Amino acid sequence: MQTRANALGIVGVVIEGKCRDVVELDSVPNIPVFATGTSTLGASGYLKVAEVGQPVHLNVGKYGGPSREWQVVVENGDLIMADIDGVVRIPKNRVEDVLRICQDAVRRDEKCKEAVADGMTIFDAFKKFRQS
Numbered sequence: 001m002q003t004r005a006n007a008l009g010i011v012g013v014v015i016e017g018k019c020r021d022v023v024e025l026d027s028v029p030n031i032p033v034f035a036t037g038t039s040t041l042g043a044s045g046y047l048k049v050a051e052v053g054q055p056v057h058l059n060v061g062k063y064g065g066p067s068r069e070w071q072v073v074v075e076n077g078d079l080i081m082a083d084i085d086g087v088v089r090i091p092k093n094r095v096e097d098v099l100r101i102c103q104d105a106v107r108r109d110e111k112c113k114e115a116v117a118d119g120m121t122i123f124d125a126f127k128k129f130r131q132s
Helices: 002-008 022-027 092-117 122-129
Strands: 013-019 033-038 056-060 070-074 079-083 086-090
Touching (some): 092 122
Antiparallel strands (some): 056 070
């Protein structure tokens, strides 16, 4: 599956479900895979493509587990950011706002790091630089 994704130019995969062959997946460069868990079962015979270019509905519950408590709809053009800590959907019409907010947060964190390195307590640095 990852070989096909690579051939299609896909730059990452988010799965609301389990995946297998985690070590092999990690060894393929430039296509990170994020899933809610792992399994010994493969996709053969269990999964098929139903639609392409349609919104994807992800059901997320407490602690990221599947649930009907909260639903995230990923639309065409939305930005997906993912790293080892998790996956976030940014609606295409909010990308500029989120980018500005994130850049501001990074600047505030840098000021906190510098202040702590200069002897300020982390509590005081957060109070000084992280309050809006």
